[in-house]
Amino acid sequence: MDYQFADRVMGLKPSAIREILKYASDPNVISLSAGNPAPEAFPVVPLRECSTAIMKDHPIDALQYSVTEGLPALREDLREILKRGNIYHENDELIITSGAQQIMDLVSKSLLNEGDVVLCEEPSFLGALNTFRSYNARLRGIPLQNDGLDLIELEKALREEKRAKFLYIIPNFQNPTGITTSWEKRKEIYRLAQEYDILIIEDNPYGELRFAGEPISAIKTLDTDNRVLYCGTFSKIVSPGMRVGYAVCGNELIQKMVVCKQGQDVHTNIWSQMVIHRFLTHYDLSEHLTALRTIYRNKYTIAEEALAPYQELMPYRAIEGGLFIWCTLPDSIPMLDFCAAAVKECKVCAVPGNAFYTDDTMPCQSFRINYSSPTDEELAEGIHRLGELAKGWKDRG
Amino acid sequence: MDYQFADRVMGLKPSAIREILKYASDPNVISLSAGNPAPEAFPVVPLRECSTAIMKDHPIDALQYSVTEGLPALREDLREILKRGNIYHENDELIITSGAQQIMDLVSKSLLNEGDVVLCEEPSFLGALNTFRSYNARLRGIPLQNDGLDLIELEKALREEKRAKFLYIIPNFQNPTGITTSWEKRKEIYRLAQEYDILIIEDNPYGELRFAGEPISAIKTLDTDNRVLYCGTFSKIVSPGMRVGYAVCGNELIQKMVVCKQGQDVHTNIWSQMVIHRFLTHYDLSEHLTALRTIYRNKYTIAEEALAPYQELMPYRAIEGGLFIWCTLPDSIPMLDFCAAAVKECKVCAVPGNAFYTDDTMPCQSFRINYSSPTDEELAEGIHRLGELAKGWKDRG
Numbered sequence: 001m002d003y004q005f006a007d008r009v010m011g012l013k014p015s016a017i018r019e020i021l022k023y024a025s026d027p028n029v030i031s032l033s034a035g036n037p038a039p040e041a042f043p044v045v046p047l048r049e050c051s052t053a054i055m056k057d058h059p060i061d062a063l064q065y066s067v068t069e070g071l072p073a074l075r076e077d078l079r080e081i082l083k084r085g086n087i088y089h090e091n092d093e094l095i096i097t098s099g100a101q102q103i104m105d106l107v108s109k110s111l112l113n114e115g116d117v118v119l120c121e122e123p124s125f126l127g128a129l130n131t132f133r134s135y136n137a138r139l140r141g142i143p144l145q146n147d148g149l150d151l152i153e154l155e156k157a158l159r160e161e162k163r164a165k166f167l168y169i170i171p172n173f174q175n176p177t178g179i180t181t182s183w184e185k186r187k188e189i190y191r192l193a194q195e196y197d198i199l200i201i202e203d204n205p206y207g208e209l210r211f212a213g214e215p216i217s218a219i220k221t222l223d224t225d226n227r228v229l230y231c232g233t234f235s236k237i238v239s240p241g242m243r244v245g246y247a248v249c250g251n252e253l254i255q256k257m258v259v260c261k262q263g264q265d266v267h268t269n270i271w272s273q274m275v276i277h278r279f280l281t282h283y284d285l286s287e288h289l290t291a292l293r294t295i296y297r298n299k300y301t302i303a304e305e306a307l308a309p310y311q312e313l314m315p316y317r318a319i320e321g322g323l324f325i326w327c328t329l330p331d332s333i334p335m336l337d338f339c340a341a342a343v344k345e346c347k348v349c350a351v352p353g354n355a356f357y358t359d360d361t362m363p364c365q366s367f368r369i370n371y372s373s374p375t376d377e378e379l380a381e382g383i384h385r386l387g388e389l390a391k392g393w394k395d396r397g
Numbered sequence: 398m399d400y401q402f403a404d405r406v407m408g409l410k411p412s413a414i415r416e417i418l419k420y421a422s423d424p425n426v427i428s429l430s431a432g433n434p435a436p437e438a439f440p441v442v443p444l445r446e447c448s449t450a451i452m453k454d455h456p457i458d459a460l461q462y463s464v465t466e467g468l469p470a471l472r473e474d475l476r477e478i479l480k481r482g483n484i485y486h487e488n489d490e491l492i493i494t495s496g497a498q499q500i501m502d503l504v505s506k507s508l509l510n511e512g513d514v515v516l517c518e519e520p521s522f523l524g525a526l527n528t529f530r531s532y533n534a535r536l537r538g539i540p541l542q543n544d545g546l547d548l549i550e551l552e553k554a555l556r557e558e559k560r561a562k563f564l565y566i567i568p569n570f571q572n573p574t575g576i577t578t579s580w581e582k583r584k585e586i587y588r589l590a591q592e593y594d595i596l597i598i599e600d601n602p603y604g605e606l607r608f609a610g611e612p613i614s615a616i617k618t619l620d621t622d623n624r625v626l627y628c629g630t631f632s633k634i635v636s637p638g639m640r641v642g643y644a645v646c647g648n649e650l651i652q653k654m655v656v657c658k659q660g661q662d663v664h665t666n667i668w669s670q671m672v673i674h675r676f677l678t679h680y681d682l683s684e685h686l687t688a689l690r691t692i693y694r695n696k697y698t699i700a701e702e703a704l705a706p707y708q709e710l711m712p713y714r715a716i717e718g719g720l721f722i723w724c725t726l727p728d729s730i731p732m733l734d735f736c737a738a739a740v741k742e743c744k745v746c747a748v749p750g751n752a753f754y755t756d757d758t759m760p761c762q763s764f765r766i767n768y769s770s771p772t773d774e775e776l777a778e779g780i781h782r783l784g785e786l787a788k789g790w791k792d793r794g
Contacts, residue, residue, distance in 0.1 A: 001594060001624045003650050004562065006510050009657065039457045047460065048452040051668075055445040060436045063444065063636035098495055098640075098662040105661045109531065113403050114511075131660040134506070165401065197398060227398045239460035241667035253400050260406065263528035264502045265495040269666035270638035271448075 008136050020339055024349040030382035033349040035175070035323060036373035037236050038299060041292045043279065047239065050278040054271065062271045068262045070096025070246070071273035077280045078232075078246055086221040087230055093254035097261065098268045100205055100233040100245035104131040105264070106257040107201060107229060107247070111165050112137045119157055119167040119198075121149060123356030123364075125175040128168055128203065139358040140164070144174070146317075148181030151188055158196040166199040166229075171219060172207040173322020176356045176368040180320065183216050190222045199253075203231045208289055210321035211297035226250030234276055236323070237289060242272035296321070296372065299379065303371040306380045310387035313394060326353070327386075328366045333393050335365050341393075346385040405533050417736055421746040427779035430746040432572070432720055433770035434633045435696060438689045440676070444636065447675040451668065459668045465659045467493025467643070468670035474677045475629075475643055483618040484627055490651035494658065495665045497602055497630040497642035501528040502661070503654040504598060504626060504644070508562050509534045516554055516564040516595075518546060520753030520761075522572040525565055525600065536755040537561070541571070543714075545578030548585055555593040563596040563626075568616060570603040570719020573753045573765040577717065580613050587619045596650075600628045605686055607718035608694035623647030631673055633720070634686060639669035693718070693769065696776065700768040703777045707784035710791060723750070724783075725763045730790050732762050738790075743782040 024031040054062050069075065075094050082088035097103050104127070112118070114136040120129065122141025129139060140157050143150045148171065158164065169189070171181040181189070193200050202219045220230040226249060233245035247257065261267075279285075303325060307316050316327040327350075329335050339352045353366035369386075371379055421428040451459050466472065472491050479485035494500050501524070509515070511533040517526065519538025526536060537554050540547045545568065555561065566586070568578040578586070590597050599616045617627040623646060630642035644654065658664075676682075700722060704713050713724040724747075726732050736749045750763035766783075768776055 001596065001622050001647070003596070003647065003653075004508065005653060006506065006508050006513075008510075009507050009653050034462075036462050039461055042457065042460045044456045044460070048456060051448060051452050055448050059441045059445060060439065061638075063439045063441070063638045064436060065431075065433050065632075065637045098666075101660065102662045109403065110406050111401065111403050113405075116403075127660065127663070134657065134660050199398065199400070225398050235462075240462045240663075241458075241460045243662060243664070243666050250398070250400065256400075256402060256406050260531065263498065263524065263531050264661065265499045265640060266524070266637075267640070269495075269640050269669055271668065272666055 008134055020343055020352065021349065023343040029343060029347045029349050030374060030378045030385070031349045032369040032371075032374060032379070032382050033351045034370050034373045036370070037240060037323070038295055038372040041295045042239055043283070043288050046279055046283045047275060050275045050282065051271070053278065054274045058274065062274050064270070066267045066270045068258050068267050070094070070268060071270065071277060074273045074277040074280075077277055082248060085218070087218055088248055089223055089226065091226050091250055092248050093251040094246055094248050095254050095257055095261065096268055096273060097245045097247060098265055099235060099240070099243040100203065100231045101127055101131070102261070102264070103229075103231045103245060103247045104128045106260045107166070107253075108132055108135040108137070109260045110253060110256040111199070115163065117161045117164040119154070119161065119164050120358065121169055121174060122358055123176055123353060124168065125170060125203070126356055129358065132168070137165070141358040144177055144179055146179065148179060148185040149189060151185065151192070154189065155192055158192060158198065164198055166201050167193060168201045168203065169219070170203045170205075172204055172216070173209065173319055173324070175206070175322070176324050176351070176353065177326045178317050178319035178322055178324055180216065186216065186219045187222060190219050190228070193227055194225070200228045201231065202228050205231075205233050205236050206322035208237050209293065209296055209323065211293045211300060213320035220248070229253065237292065238276060238279065242269070242276070244268060244272050244276055299371050299376065302376050302379050303369075303383060306383035307387070310390060314387060314390045323370055323372045325369050325371060326366055327369060329390060330394065331365060333390060335367060338389065338393065339367055342386055342389055346389050348382045348385045350386065405531055417740055417749065418746065420740040426740060426744045426746050427771060427775045427782070428746045429766040429768075429771060429776070429779050430748045431767050431770045433767070434637060434720070435692055435769040438692045439636055440680070440685050443676055443680045444672060447672045447679070448668070450675065451671045455671065459671050461667075463664045463667045465655050465664050467491070467665060468667065468674060471670045471674040471677075474674055479645060482615070484615055485645055486620055486623065488623050488647055489645050490648040491643055491645050492651050492654055492658065493665055493670060494642045494644060495662055496632060496637070496640040497600065497628045498524055498528070499658070499661070500626075500628045500642060500644045501525045503657045504563070505529055505532040505534065506657045507650060507653040508596070512560065514558045514561040516551070516558065516561050517755065518566055518571060519755060520573055520750060521565065522567060522600070523753055526753075526755065529565070534562075538755040541574055541576055543576065545576060545582040546586060548582065548589070551586065552589055555589060555595065561595055563598050564590060565598045565600065566616070567600045567602075569601055569613070570606065570716055570721070572603070572719070573721050573748070573750065574723045575714050575716035575719055575721050577613065583613065583616045584619060587616050587625070590624055591622070597625045598628065599625050602628075602630050602633050603719035605634050606690065606693055606720070608690045608697060610717035617645070626650065634689065635673060635676065639666070639673070641665060641669050641673055696768050696773065699773050699776050700780060703780035704784070707787060711784060711787045720767055720769045722766050722768060723763055724766060726787060727791065728762060730787060732764060735786065735790065736764055739783055739786055743786050745779045745782045747783065
């Protein structure tokens with residue numbers, strides 16, 4: 001039969017970017033395109049012990065239906081941790097989700113009417129943008145500077161966009177640019193959100209992956225009126241395959257998200273919630289994070305050393321954490337052709353930067369590489385090949 | 398701040414039914430209101446072994462990101478099983494979902510524009526109806542007879558509803574009525590769907606829980622034009638807490654659902670997919686199902702014995718499988734008051750039948766009880782208390 005699709009999915013089709021990315025699964029291709037955490041950073045031995053203990057002592061609890069809001073014990077762990085970090089405030093509530101990706105869907109479903117506007121960093125995380133798009137929201141990108149959003153452009157957008165429902169922002173080691181929003185800008189962003197009465201979605205998947213510099217407090221720590229929906233996840237610090245994230249915001253909004261989640265997957269896999277609860281209560285999380293940061297620092301050093309010879313030709317933005325490095329080509333090298341040649345001729349896959357723009361036909365000379373998932377050797381070799389490709393291109397042109 | 402919710406969630410509010418159901422978590426209340434499979438039917442020992450083997454031999458695979466479509470090995474297992482049952486046809490594809498509930502969301506997102514119509518059995522599974530509602534679809538209920546949908550009413554609805562996108566149907570041991578659609582009606586429903594060119598969503602969570610009578614083939618076995626979206630789940634035969642379901646339909650529809658799922662939770666928990674793959678390949682599923690049917694047959698016998706003394710006053714529909722029994726009160730006893738009194742005075746929780754109607758203000762004298770999750774003693778005692786309450790009410794009235 002001919003399926004009659006909904007308008008919202010009619011536009012979905014394979015893009016030029018997908019054509020490039022599909023080579024990433026070729027085992028002969030070095031993939032610098034993923035967003036995977038380093039597998040060597042998974043706390044395998046503790047998680048194995050937690051899983052064994054649960055399947056031995058509480059198998060029925062792990063296998064039976066549970067409540068939509070999330071495992072009560074894990075919610076309590078998180079409330080405690082978040083209260084210590086001044087993230088959880090009066091009138092706030094917490095929901096556990098199937099990864100932080102689900103937060104984007106639940107908050108969209110709860111808040112967005114067709115034609116509403118989402119403000120976001122330009123460029124930003126493709127997965128979140130696509131979810132907002134799937135609710136027929138219009139995206140308005142705000143240009144990024146080295147210390148975060150361009151505040152003049154942000155205020156302009158807030159003035160102009162009467163149907164803006166929320167601002168989506170990744171303040172730490174932003175995906176894809178690696179940019180961290182300064183404390184001064186965080187305060188100003190919150191102040192503007194209050195002035196123009198808009199919700200902030202603060203997505204913080206990478207905050208704990210800081211291997212250099214000083215931590216900057218979350219925007220949520222400033223929140224006096226339950227205006228910030230704070231999104232956390234265990235994907236980058238424990239395991240992404242477990243699909244456990246969480247969101248904190250005013251109770252009224254969280255309750256709507258709970259109802260939406262009920263209709264979406266009833267509840268998040270209960271074994272993983274129990275494993276994480278046990279991990280948090282039987283192991284030393286900060287010790288694990290220290291070990292994990294060392295792994296990331298070392299891997300990033302390898303990336304930096306490999307990038308150094310090409311710094312003039314193909315500059316990158318230095319990062320203090322997170323998973324991604326943003327590299328920029330000279331105007332003489334067309335970025336999409338470069339990425340296509342990289343994967344076809346050099347067997348290295350990077351993500352074309354335009355993928356992360358609200359309009360992927362905008363001019364873009366940058367591409368994103370990930371340093372956490374390849375092996376050290378692949379990482380150095382992959383960057384070397386990209387650099388040599390750029391050099392040869394430049395010399396030929 | 399005052400949140401500005403989307404229109405689609407504005408109407409969501411606690412209902413009279415929720416008020417009754419919230420007592421179900423009181424440990425002093427016998428809950429006959431759940432939809433939980435019997436915990437003694439979980440294959441705990443095999444699942445424990447599967448989990449241990451996976452966390453020992455393939456921990457990184459179980460913990461890392463995976464693909465949205467589902468674990469390739471589990472998809473292959475399912476294709477084989479479903480091909481043997483004549484469920485999987487040419488041009489069909491299969492997606493693994495976070496429980497069958499997610500199928501309802503993904504198919505709604507893929508197909509429903511606001512104001513589209515969903516045809517469904519009246520009454521039907523509340524969780525599915527609420528998901529369709531959350532996409533601002535209009536529900537049109539088709540009355541049920543003892544052998545399935547009233548076909549005259551179905552054809553009338555197909556003629557009248559120009560914007561009908563699909564028919565949602567649970568042909569085996571329907572939730573909440575326990576009704577099984579006859580083979581003749583299945584054929585006629587498929588023929589009508591072809592004639593009026595509408596998709597069928599065939600939800601089959603309970604099909605394997607048949608403890609009496611002869612199995613009837615799925616509507617999907619008749620499908621020559623990828624018109625039936627078949628929904629399966631491991632929730633009732635292995636474990637609901639693992640949240641693993643699957644859908645089979647034409648490739649074009651499944652691909653849209655994959656894109657929607659990507660934005661919703663990236664992929665289903667990978668540990669549970671690996672555990673189920675190992676369970677299917679290292680253990681004898683049909684042996685497990687035989688044991689499980691014996692458990693359900695025994696539990697249902699207890700329910701029948703407890704219901705027998707009240708059969709005149711409070712008749713129930715006999716079932717050959719599934720989880721639910723549909724009981725009906727005489728007109729002299731107001732059903733909602735009865736259910737409220739049951740939970741408050743007798744400490745027994747049943748689900749008021751109007752919860753399952755497309756319009757819950759429709760007159761309804763029935764309530765749903767579940768016989769699988771309480772202990773044998775609770776089950777007999779709970780039914781006894783309901784029967785005595787009805788008897789006393791009748792005598793007083």
